[in-house]
Amino acid sequence: MIKKIVEDSSSIWTQGTGQYPEVVLSSRIRLARNLAQFPFPLQQTETSSNGVLERVAQAIAKDKSLGFYRLEEIPELQRMVLMEKHLISPEHVQNPENKGLVINKDGSISIMVNEEDHLRIQCFESGLELERLWEKANSLDDQLEESLDYAFDEKYGYLTCCPTNLGTGMRVSVMMHLPALVLTKQAERILSQLSKVGIAVRGIFGEGTETLGNLYQLSNQLTLGQSEKDILLNISEMSKKLVDQELTARNYLLQNAGLKIEDKAKRALGILTNAKIISSREALSLISDLRLGQTLNLIDKIDLRLINELFLLCQPAFLQVLNGSVMDPEERDIKRAEMFKEKLI
Amino acid sequence: MIKKIVEDSSSIWTQGTGQYPEVVLSSRIRLARNLAQFPFPLQQTETSSNGVLERVAQAIAKDKSLGFYRLEEIPELQRMVLMEKHLISPEHVQNPENKGLVINKDGSISIMVNEEDHLRIQCFESGLELERLWEKANSLDDQLEESLDYAFDEKYGYLTCCPTNLGTGMRVSVMMHLPALVLTKQAERILSQLSKVGIAVRGIFGEGTETLGNLYQLSNQLTLGQSEKDILLNISEMSKKLVDQELTARNYLLQNAGLKIEDKAKRALGILTNAKIISSREALSLISDLRLGQTLNLIDKIDLRLINELFLLCQPAFLQVLNGSVMDPEERDIKRAEMFKEKLI
Numbered sequence: 001m002i003k004k005i006v007e008d009s010s011s012i013w014t015q016g017t018g019q020y021p022e023v024v025l026s027s028r029i030r031l032a033r034n035l036a037q038f039p040f041p042l043q044q045t046e047t048s049s050n051g052v053l054e055r056v057a058q059a060i061a062k063d064k065s066l067g068f069y070r071l072e073e074i075p076e077l078q079r080m081v082l083m084e085k086h087l088i089s090p091e092h093v094q095n096p097e098n099k100g101l102v103i104n105k106d107g108s109i110s111i112m113v114n115e116e117d118h119l120r121i122q123c124f125e126s127g128l129e130l131e132r133l134w135e136k137a138n139s140l141d142d143q144l145e146e147s148l149d150y151a152f153d154e155k156y157g158y159l160t161c162c163p164t165n166l167g168t169g170m171r172v173s174v175m176m177h178l179p180a181l182v183l184t185k186q187a188e189r190i191l192s193q194l195s196k197v198g199i200a201v202r203g204i205f206g207e208g209t210e211t212l213g214n215l216y217q218l219s220n221q222l223t224l225g226q227s228e229k230d231i232l233l234n235i236s237e238m239s240k241k242l243v244d245q246e247l248t249a250r251n252y253l254l255q256n257a258g259l260k261i262e263d264k265a266k267r268a269l270g271i272l273t274n275a276k277i278i279s280s281r282e283a284l285s286l287i288s289d290l291r292l293g294q295t296l297n298l299i300d301k302i303d304l305r306l307i308n309e310l311f312l313l314c315q316p317a318f319l320q321v322l323n324g325s326v327m328d329p330e331e332r333d334i335k336r337a338e339m340f341k342e343k344l345i
Numbered sequence: 346m347i348k349k350i351v352e353d354s355s356s357i358w359t360q361g362t363g364q365y366p367e368v369v370l371s372s373r374i375r376l377a378r379n380l381a382q383f384p385f386p387l388q389q390t391e392t393s394s395n396g397v398l399e400r401v402a403q404a405i406a407k408d409k410s411l412g413f414y415r416l417e418e419i420p421e422l423q424r425m426v427l428m429e430k431h432l433i434s435p436e437h438v439q440n441p442e443n444k445g446l447v448i449n450k451d452g453s454i455s456i457m458v459n460e461e462d463h464l465r466i467q468c469f470e471s472g473l474e475l476e477r478l479w480e481k482a483n484s485l486d487d488q489l490e491e492s493l494d495y496a497f498d499e500k501y502g503y504l505t506c507c508p509t510n511l512g513t514g515m516r517v518s519v520m521m522h523l524p525a526l527v528l529t530k531q532a533e534r535i536l537s538q539l540s541k542v543g544i545a546v547r548g549i550f551g552e553g554t555e556t557l558g559n560l561y562q563l564s565n566q567l568t569l570g571q572s573e574k575d576i577l578l579n580i581s582e583m584s585k586k587l588v589d590q591e592l593t594a595r596n597y598l599l600q601n602a603g604l605k606i607e608d609k610a611k612r613a614l615g616i617l618t619n620a621k622i623i624s625s626r627e628a629l630s631l632i633s634d635l636r637l638g639q640t641l642n643l644i645d646k647i648d649l650r651l652i653n654e655l656f657l658l659c660q661p662a663f664l665q666v667l668n669g670s671v672m673d674p675e676e677r678d679i680k681r682a683e684m685f686k687e688k689l690i
Contacts, residue, residue: 260622262621263621263622263682266619269619271616274612276608277604277608
């Protein structure tokens with residue numbers, strides 16, 4: 001199953017379905033859970049780690065839609081692709097020892113085992129679909145709790161390794177493409193205000209908070225002191241507001257600078273289909289230009305789904321999987337340019 | 346004849362023929378001459394200006410290959426195209442009153458009348474063809490002298506309005522494309538040394554000495570104290586040396602950065618065939634990239650002649666002639682992009 005997931009150029013967040021697909025790539029709920037009878041991962045021994053892995057494997061054994069893997073079994077390049085698909089974390093890629101992964105066929109469920117917490121239960125949906133996502137995550141959580149004994153405190157809620165995850169243990173995040181807010185120079189102001197309502201904003205690729213490709217990830221800062229419903233409502237409302245602002249800005253650009261946006265999108269297409277060398281950073285920026293043009297109907301015959309996939313296909317590990325072997329950065333820049341030609345011509 | 350010349354997208358310097366066409370676009374000889382019995386243009390009255398125009402018209406009347414025009418008869422936009430083709434000077438465009446032009450069908454001969462001097466006899470050849478050019482210019486000069494009485498002094502030679510043209514009155518210039526010397530960062534050093542051997546270097550488009558499109562014009566600084574043969578020999582030797590250095594640099598780039606040069610050329614093609622808005626400055630730079638790629642066989646199926654023509658076609662006045670009406674800069678940038686698509690797809 002892993003090999004199939006790794007080789008598939010689509011991902012939940014590339015599907016272009018769900019609500020507001022022109023702005024929202026995907027929504028995610030992540031629940032942090034720990035098993036009461038085992039020490040937290042930071043204090044784990046090999047024996048207790050294996051204990052957690054075994055308990056989790058048993059707990060999901062009956063569910064045929066889920067597969068269980070020890071991360072050491074998965075080659076590094078494949079782990080990196082799973083990270084590029086946002087199915088596992090960078091920490092889970094770099095230190096696979098005694099770590100596990102539970103995943104379903106389409107990658108809409110992914111549980112990291114022995115990451116910062118014993119369980120990081122993740123559910124994904126394409127577009128802005130927080131209600132559906134919550135039902136899914138909640139039911140998966142209940143299903144697991146039938147056979148697992150979670151560490152829970154009446155006062156603090158779910159106990160987690162880091163106090164920032166205490167309480168609900170829930171992190172809701174929404175992945176958005178906001179090129180028009182960036183072009184109209186509103187992004188910085190609008191996004192910085194979100195921290196005042198408890199929402200953190202990050203880039204989705206690359207180091208730290210870099211926002212390459214005008215892609216942003218919104219998520220709740222606090223997990224404690226609010227119910228799951230409140231957290232979901234806040235993220236949902238703010239996401240809808242942002243979608244609205246982005247669509248207004250796109251419409252403004254179309255009315256007032258339509259030809260410039262068309263020029264930008266078509267230049268991006270011209271470069272992507274002609275260049276021989278394309279860096280990862282440039283690629284994300286070009287795909288962003290192309291995507292903005294596509295959603296404003298300024299580009300012919302390119303499916304939104306394909307454009308979303310390009311964000312994934314141009315990533316370093318994915319290119320190496322496509323190539324069938326490890327490549328240095330220079331080789332990847334060449335392979336990346338070849339990939340774009342193949343996909344877009 | 347003028348209308349035909351103006352509407353023709355080719356020019357002597359776009360033909361891609363003659364010696365070293367991959368580096369040298371064209372060679373030009375310009376002879377400054379004045380008529381003995383008339384005051385120099387700076388001191389001219391309307392009557393004496395008309396006298397010069399009449400004398401010149403009579404002198405060339407028998408030669409059916411040459412046409413005579415009063416510049417006021419030629420609409421401003423057409424005069425501007427003649428300038429973009431390097432057939433007349435900016436001064437000749439801006440102040441057409443009492444000025445004249447003698448020209449042949451292919452624009453290889455152009456005589457400006459009542460410019461800074463009574464006559465500016467210009468001959469053009471594609472590629473580096475100084476000997477052939479000298480024979481042509483010399484014979485045209487002799488032909489004119491049969492019926493015109495030149496101002497000539499035993500000590501100073503041909504008398505001219507500005508002392509920098511005294512003596513031979515001859516300015517030889519060579520138009521070159523030197524992208525590889527620029528890319529390998531040798532251009533500035535090499536070109537600045539040319540002043541030490543009496544050669545001036547200028548850009549060929551735009552204001553002052555700006556070298557857009559990596560196009561350079563070499564010409565002799567002095568007209569006095571050297572024979573025509575010496576001037577020609579110096580320009581010829583230095584041009585050949587530069588051609589050699591440019592070709593060496595191109596070969597170096599091909600060997601050491603072939604893929605980067607191919608990338609540059611193909612990106613240029615991608616932008617030229619996809620963009621909706623292209624400024625004049627960007628256009629010249631993209632054509633230069635494309636031209637370098639073409640001469641190194643890194644680009645498929647584009648004729649050098651067409652690429653040379655693009656340098657001309659993208660000029661402001663030429664675009665307006667193509668369009669059939671006057672356009673503001675924004676409209677020209679759009680028309681320019683359309684023109685490239687039309688020519689290159």
